[in-house]
Amino acid sequence: GQQLNQSPQSMFIQEGEDVSMNCTSSSIFNTWLWYKQDPGEGPVLLIALYKAGELTSNGRLTAQFGITRKDSFLNISASIPSDVGIYFCAGGLNTDKLIFGTGTRLQVFP
């Protein structure tokens, strides 16, 4: 099945550092979502974006819907150990049929 290109594939950072990851698609999307998945668990929704250019924050997380509607990025500021996990972007023409990114594995060291 189709997947979105997500980068970086993995990140190893020190606590307190900022993190940035992005997702690109060859298709135009109307919806971009960012999820976090802990090992052995289902994904948890972090941020949902519905409009090109939209910038939305959720605590230390900020995500943007790219103007071209073919990309999105997620920033995490002042990382903490509980930010560890796998972050997935997901895009679609609506929230029904989503295509998931390849994932970014984040490791935070104290």
Add this chain to the structure above:
Amino acid sequence: GAVVSQHPSWVICKSGTSVKIECRSLDFQATTMFWYRQFPKQSLMLMATSNEGSKATYEQGVEKDKFLINHASLTLSTLTVTSAHPEDSSFYICSATQPSYEQYFGPGTRLTVT
């Protein structure tokens, strides 16, 4: 709100047997439920979409006779893996949604076929 549960959380079965996984939306009525499969260190791949009271729509390459999906009510969908084989071992995750709402995911079911 928007809590989705799955049962069982893990299951081990013998090759050739069938396994049923349940997905429930606990605090909302889900008009649509989705079933995904995730192999180790890989992303989620959509298997099928099910709407309450109608037949599921399967993604290309997913055998509908092997992965039976029933969405009998607005709060329950089931996935039955029939005649399971070791290559069916995977993490199966469901999600549930209402029109114009985001997908909320269950905690997943780890299936191991020996």
